[in-house]
Amino acid sequence: MGPASSAPARILVVDDHPVVRLGIRQMVSTDPGLSVCGEAESAAKALQLATASNADLAIVDLSLEDGTGLGLIRSLRETVPDLKVLVLSMHDEALFAERALRAGAHGYIMKQEAIDGLVHAIHEILAGRRFVSARMSQLILARLGPNALPSGDRLARLTDRELEVFELIGRGLNTAAIADRLGVSIKTIETYRSNIRTKLDLKDATELIRYATTWIEQA
Secondary structure (H helix, E strand, C coil), X not given: CCHHHCCCEEEEEECCCHHHHHHHHHHHHCCCCEEEEEEXXXXXXXXXXXXXXXXXXXXXXXXXXXXXXXXXXXXXXXXXXXXXXXXXXXXXXXXXXXXXXXXXXXXXXXXXXXHHHHHHHHHHHHCCCCECXXXXXXXXXXXXXXXXXXXXXXXXXXXXXXXXXXXXXXCCCCHHHHXXXXXXXXXXXXXXXXXXXXXXXXXXHHHHHHHHHHHHHHC
């Protein structure tokens, strides 16, 4: 059956910025083989729509109003295992692409590359292939090589969970709010904060907040 006689692939858009969702919808609408079947600004709504909309692929931002994209990707993998996931993020792929793929995503594209590459990335994933940029492919291959060196980025020292906590600190959430957001105890978040300070060589909580806030502002 050719493309002309096939129903368009159903795309779920997950981003907490209305203008970004609008832009994605407009880009997707240029392809007759694709159709936006729903939009969500939060992880909770995304999970609800993923099961109700019969989506084929979800485009997911990593920063959401009620959680993190990495956590959502894991939940989608458990709840709707056949759903393909493409991460569309402002965050540097060198730091987040591998983490997103490990969490269960099928591809990663940065927002500044979306105008030219989003529709292509969607089709690659729908065809059963993984998608990352050519630059990221080379980085992944280099890390797998026999002479691979650890990343020089300080944040690469953090675990996925520590990185989630670090991002939420940068977004202004205090320890109690982060614990509530991630569904863990305050003591657990305090441990994460301590580990982050150690790994990033930060002397105290004030320096941690300043560093995290600056990272968010520059993202």
